[in-house]
Amino acid sequence: MLKTECKKTTSSELSTFSKGSYWITTFGCQMNKADSERMAGILEDLGYLRANDEFEADLVLYNTCTIRDNAEHKVYSYLGKQAKRKKLLPKLKLVISGCLAQQEGESLLRRVPELDLIMGPQHVNNLQNLLEKVESGNQVVATEEKYISEDITSARRESSICGWVNIIYGCNERCSYCVVPSVRGKEQSRYPISIKKEIQTLAEKNYKEITLLGQNIDAYGRDLPGTTKEGRKENTLTDLLYYIHDVEPIRRIRFATSHPRYFSKRLINACFELEKVCEHFHIPFQSGNNDILKAMARGYTIEKYKRIIDNIRDLMPNASITADAIVAFPGETEDQFQDTLSLINEVGFDLVNTAAYSPRPNTPAALWNNQLSESIKKERLKKINEVVEENSKLRNQRYLESIESILIEGINPKKPSQLMGRTRSNRLTFVEISNNSTPQEFFGREVNVKIKEVRSFSLSGKIFK
Numbered sequence: 001m002l003k004t005e006c007k008k009t010t011s012s013e014l015s016t017f018s019k020g021s022y023w024i025t026t027f028g029c030q031m032n033k034a035d036s037e038r039m040a041g042i043l044e045d046l047g048y049l050r051a052n053d054e055f056e057a058d059l060v061l062y063n064t065c066t067i068r069d070n071a072e073h074k075v076y077s078y079l080g081k082q083a084k085r086k087k088l089l090p091k092l093k094l095v096i097s098g099c100l101a102q103q104e105g106e107s108l109l110r111r112v113p114e115l116d117l118i119m120g121p122q123h124v125n126n127l128q129n130l131l132e133k134v135e136s137g138n139q140v141v142a143t144e145e146k147y148i149s150e151d152i153t154s155a156r157r158e159s160s161i162c163g164w165v166n167i168i169y170g171c172n173e174r175c176s177y178c179v180v181p182s183v184r185g186k187e188q189s190r191y192p193i194s195i196k197k198e199i200q201t202l203a204e205k206n207y208k209e210i211t212l213l214g215q216n217i218d219a220y221g222r223d224l225p226g227t228t229k230e231g232r233k234e235n236t237l238t239d240l241l242y243y244i245h246d247v248e249p250i251r252r253i254r255f256a257t258s259h260p261r262y263f264s265k266r267l268i269n270a271c272f273e274l275e276k277v278c279e280h281f282h283i284p285f286q287s288g289n290n291d292i293l294k295a296m297a298r299g300y301t302i303e304k305y306k307r308i309i310d311n312i313r314d315l316m317p318n319a320s321i322t323a324d325a326i327v328a329f330p331g332e333t334e335d336q337f338q339d340t341l342s343l344i345n346e347v348g349f350d351l352v353n354t355a356a357y358s359p360r361p362n363t364p365a366a367l368w369n370n371q372l373s374e375s376i377k378k379e380r381l382k383k384i385n386e387v388v389e390e391n392s393k394l395r396n397q398r399y400l401e402s403i404e405s406i407l408i409e410g411i412n413p414k415k416p417s418q419l420m421g422r423t424r425s426n427r428l429t430f431v432e433i434s435n436n437s438t439p440q441e442f443f444g445r446e447v448n449v450k451i452k453e454v455r456s457f458s459l460s461g462k463i464f465k
Contacts, residue, residue, distance in 0.1 A: 019043075020058030021051035027075060028065025030213055030256065031184075032098055034164035035124045036063045039097065040156035042127045055085065059093040064100035066179055069358045075100055076111070083114040093117070093134060097124065102183040103361060105143040115139065121184050122146040122169070148188055161209065161409050161444045163202045167195050167240065168214035168221075173259070176297045177329065179360040180215055187216070189224050192235060192243050199247050208407060208444050209252040212240070217255050218262035238270045245274050251446060252276055252407060252424065257324075258283045261299040263308050272315040279316045280426040283308065284324035288343030289336040292329055295365075302343065309347055318398060320350040320425035327384050328377040329357045331370040337380055341387050350395045350425070351457065352388045356381045389456045396454040399427065403464050406431060406449045408442040418460075421447075428458040 022043045026036040039061065040050070051057035060082050065071040079096065086092045095117040096108065102120030109115060116134045119142040123130065126142070133140045148169050157163055170185040171178075199210055214220055221235035237255065245253070253276045260283055271277045283305075287293050290301050312319050325340060344352060356377035359366035404423045412418035412430050419431040419442055431449050433439065453460040 019047040020049075021056065022048040022059040022061065023051045023054040023057035024061045024063060025054065025078065026063045027071050028063075028067065028098065030164060030211070031121075031166070031215060032063050032065060033158075034166055034213055035098070035121060036061075037157050037164065038124055039063070039127050042125075044156050046128060046131070055081075058091070059095065061095040061097060064096060064098035066099040066103050066183060066360065067358075068355060072100055079112050079115075083112055086114045093131075095119070097121070099179070099183040102143050103179065106141045109139065109141070118143065122148050124148075145185055148185075159409065160205070161207060161407070163207045163210050164213050165195060165198055165202070165210050166190065166214070167212045167237075168217060168219060171215040172219065173216055173299075174297055176295060176365040177326065177357065177360065177363055179363055182362050184215060187219055187223055189219075189221050189235070191224065192240055195240065196244050196247065199244055199250065203247050203250050206249065206444065208250065208446075209254070210250055212237075212253070212255040214255075215257065216259045216262070217257060218259050218264075218267070236267075238264070238267045241267075241270050241274055241277060245276055250276065252278050254278050254280060254426070256282045260285065260305050260308055265311055268308075268311050268315060278424045278426065279319040280322070280424065281312060281319060282322045282324075285343065286324060286326050287329065287332075287336070288325075288340035289332075292332055292336050295331065296326075296329065302339075306343075306347070318425070320423075320427065321347065322351040322353070322426070323349055324353045324355075325384065326355055326357050327380040328372045330365055330368045330372065332357075332372065337383075341384060344384070344387050344391055348395055349388070349391055350427070351392055352384075354381060354384050354388060393454070393456040396427070396456065396459065399423075399451045399459055400454050401451065403448050403450050404429065404459075404461070405446050406461075407446050408444065410443065411439050423459070430458065430460045432460070432462045 024036050024040055026032050043059070048059060054060055062075055062078055064075045082094055086094055093116050094114055096115060097119045098121060101108065101118045105118065108118050117130055117140045119130055123142040123146060125148065130140050130142055167190055169188045171181045172187045173181060202210060218237055220237040220240060224235040226234045241253065258281065263283060285305050286296055286298060288302060293301065309321060312321065327337060327340065359371065406421040406423060406429050408419050408421040408431070410420050412420045417432070419433055419439055421429055421431065423429055429449060431447070433442070448464040449461040450464040451459050451461040
């Protein structure tokens with residue numbers, strides 16, 4: 001869950017804005033984070049200022065996730081508190097957006113009748129028009145399938161150094177456990193020229209790093225027209241990387257999330273050839289067993305997955321490989337679970353995001369009668385997390401005493417005497433600075449850091465001169 005950072009808004013500032021103040025809480029993935037930034041931009045264009053506290057705001061927006069059960073429970077808890085507040089303050093606008101809003105739709109009004117606006121992810125860019133309907137006295141539900149208009153809003157970005165850029169919306173895959181296609185709609189690629197224009201706008205504001213986003217980013221461009229003379233589909237993710245690479249002063253380019261079914265050698269070669277593309281690949285494998293992958297309808301085998309990793313490491317031996325995995329999928333045996341642990345040990349991932357299987361509405365796997373018990377889910381999640389932590393710490397040993405280029409993003413919130421940034425391989429790094437240095441002078445700069453301490457999920461070091 002990500003909360004919007006807020007500066008204090010004074011009463012004198014609010015008096016000049018008829019709209020009042022807003023608060024956004026973001027649950028879930030990077031796509032939701034990017035959506036929240038766009039909605040914040042729309043609200044500020046409308047005259048709202050960010051509130052200092054969600055219980056002081058005139059408009060409260062929860063941008064929701066439905067990938068896991070616990071994410072839903074959190075949202076309902078938050079909504080319940082705001083619903084009580086609205087009974088005392090009828091003018092409070094209460095908005096729910098994102099995947100849970102799309103999944104539940106109008107039924108949310110039966111559970112939380114105080115809601116003013118329910119809107120799915122495809123309606124993010126239409127927030128202004130939807131709020132105008134609310135201000136006319138309507139309760140609005142916007143969850144119908146909709147072509148996503150080109151983003152012409154000015155996002156209110158949380159970082160002035162690293163920026164998200166959506167390149168493809170939706171997902172056409174039909175994994176048996178996943179609710180994303182039904183809540184985020186069909187794949188819709190943005191045109192390369194629009195993407196490059198957004199990146200150029202970020203570059204003019206002196207951003208240094210951009211991350212291209214998509215639920216299945218390797219599918220980028222397959223809904224766009226055009227083929228090359230060789231008969232190859234053009235406007236692929238690989239083509240896009242070459243097309244945007246020359247934008248200055250952007251120094252780093254990342255992309256997520258990849259799907260093993262479509263991850264190509266041509267893409268790997270491009271990442272090797274293009275200097276700005278970081279040596280970090282997030283490629284979920286979900287299970288280390290082929291029978292489970294087939295039940296998940298993932299469309300690849302473990303053998304293919306390992307070939308992808310080998311191809312990456314042939315060109316970039318020290319590249320960071322991260323992934324997602326699900327344990328306790330319906331019918332998963334102990335031996336099949338052990339296959340997942342074996343894959344983690346064999347590949348040596350830098351990080352694996354893990355989750356126990358959670359039945360989701362409108363997915364085939366939720367209806368199967370071979371669901372595993374909560375005790376098995378808890379036990380397997382604990383085991384896989386232990387293996388992931390061991391591997392992450394082992395992989396981090398390669399950084400010890402090395403000199404790494406760190407893009408400084410800010411200050412360590414737990415230790416203000418340290419800067420905070422990331423390696424090209426996306427490893428979080430804390431950097432000690434001298435007493436006569438001002439932290440702000442390093443923001444947005446790449447500095448050479450000698451790594452003096454490694455942990456499972458972060459590094460520490462000193463500036464190397």
